[in-house]
Amino acid sequence: MTTLISSHRIAAPAAEGGAPAKTAxxxxxxxxxxxxxxxxxxxxxxxxxxxxxxxxxxxxxxxxxxxxxxxxxxxxxxxxxxxxxxxxxxxxxxxxxxxxxxxxxxxxxxxxxxxxxxxxxxxxxxxxxxxxxxxxxxxxxxxxxxxxxxxxxxxxxxxxxxxxxxxxxxxxxxxxxxxxxxxxxxxxxxxxxxxxxxxxxxxxxxPGRPDTAGSPLDAYRAMPRLLAHRRLIPLYLATPVVLGSFVALYTGLALTGAAGGAAALLALRAAALPAIIAIPFVTPALQRFHGAHRATGALTLTAVAAALIGFAHPGTLGLAILLNAFVAGIGLTAPALIETIGGHAGPARGTAVSLFTFILFVGASFGPQVAGALSAHGLPALAYVLGALLALGATLTLTARR
The missing domain is CATH 1.20.1250.20 (MFS general substrate transporter like domains)
Structure with a gap:
């Protein structure tokens, strides 16, 4: 079975669970x-x-x-x-x-x-x-x-x-x-x-044919090896900041009152929907770039948007525009990380992606705590910290390039 996948594609085994064969x-x-x-x-x-x-x-x-x-x-x-x-x-x-x-x-x-x-x-x-x-x-x-x-x-x-x-x-x-x-x-x-x-x-x-070879515990035994994989370590370290920064920023908007009341906050969330809708149409055009490079570029976009939110003190319209850029970067980062992590994991792809998703939502769970700790200093302080964390994430993903 393939142990390393091409940087631009992930081989598709026919059977679920990894049994190799060609299927529809x-x-x-x-x-x-x-x-x-x-x-x-x-x-x-x-x-x-x-x-x-x-x-x-x-x-x-x-x-x-x-x-x-x-x-x-x-x-x-x-x-x-x-x-x-x-x-x-x-x-x-x-x-x-x-x-x-x-x-x-x-x-x-x-x-x-x-x-x-x-x-x-x-x-x-x-x-x-x-x-x-x-x-x-x-x-x-x-x-x-x-x-x-x-x-x-x-x-x-x-x-x-x-x-x-x-x-x-x-x-x-x-x-x-x-x-x-x-x-x-x-x-x-x-x-x-x-x-x-x-x-x-x-x-x-x-439908697919389950993999009946080996023990059901084999996938869990692979976790320490995946967490110690030299190409996966920087990707997993960068993962918490993806959804963590998203949740932290929106929580900070509510805690600091920068977005106004609850209705205004919900409107700002809705204002980012154009970026979310556009992401699936933009992503295929970026496929010619390596997944790690796409993640680096997307995290850089998100870091810049966060920093501008802190620096520019934008009004409602400016904040809505910057939030679109911020959300677009988040939405482009996650699939690029999944592709890159899956490519390095080989036959343990399912376990590797599970670890990614777990870390992704653990980061989201810490987002409110980060916002709670920094919101007393105002939205700019929170935005600057998030921008720095996102820039660090971009640096980490860059090191994962094969």
């Missing part, structure tokens, strides 16, 4: 639609609870400090699940893991709607996060293996863009449903949506 490619448009819909739903669960916290607090007579765990609990379960399902997909197949996990998420999401109190709800949110994690790392690996080379970057960028857009989608959908039917109905509706996308994923994804 994944259908482009059905895969794009179902994967984007699933990504919006999956990561939307992290953000969708935010507009519901007030109603939950009133029903359970719980303080705001306790209710924030409704968001954090999902995030911790989500990140932990990446380390479970990516390696398992190497063993049992990509489609089986994704479809089973998303079907299970329909159940765990419905259970949240029935939670009798805050403690039970937090526990169920952890479980919901774990089952939802079956999608992201396995989907990245599936695209790298089964999509045509000319469609691979577009699909990866579209899924990454959906993860970013879910910050807007999750809150708007939850807010709209809750206004009509209450907060419990939000999770009931999302549960039905997960059941529908699970059925669609089963229909659209290509």
């Amino acid at each position: 490619h994944a259908p482009f448009l059905p895969t794009l639609v179902t994967f984007v819909a699933t990504a919006l739903l999956a990561t939307g669960q992290l953000y969708g609870v935010i507009p519901l916290l007030g109603a939950m607090g009133r029903e359970w007579h719980a303080p705001a400090s306790a209710l924030t765990w409704m968001a954090s609990a999902f995030g911790f379960g989500y990140a932990a699940g990446f380390l479970v399902f990516g390696p398992l997909s190497d063993r049992f197949g990509r489609r089986r893991i994704i479809v089973t996990g998303i079907a299970a998420t329909a159940v765990t999401t419905a259970l949240v709607s029935l939670a009798p109190g805050l403690g039970a709800a937090i526990a169920l949110r952890v479980l919901q996060g774990v089952t939802t994690a079956a999608f992201a790392p396995v989907a990245f690996t599936y695209i790298a293996e089964r999509a045509e080379q000319r469609h691979r970057a577009t699909l990866l960028s579209a899924v990454i863009g959906a993860f970013l857009a879910s910050a807007v989608f999750g809150q708007l959908a939850a807010q709209g449903i809750a206004a009509v039917a209450g907060w419990r109905a939000v999770f009931a509706v999302f549960a039905v949506a997960f059941a529908l996308v699970a059925a669609a994923l089963r229909k659209v994804m290509l």
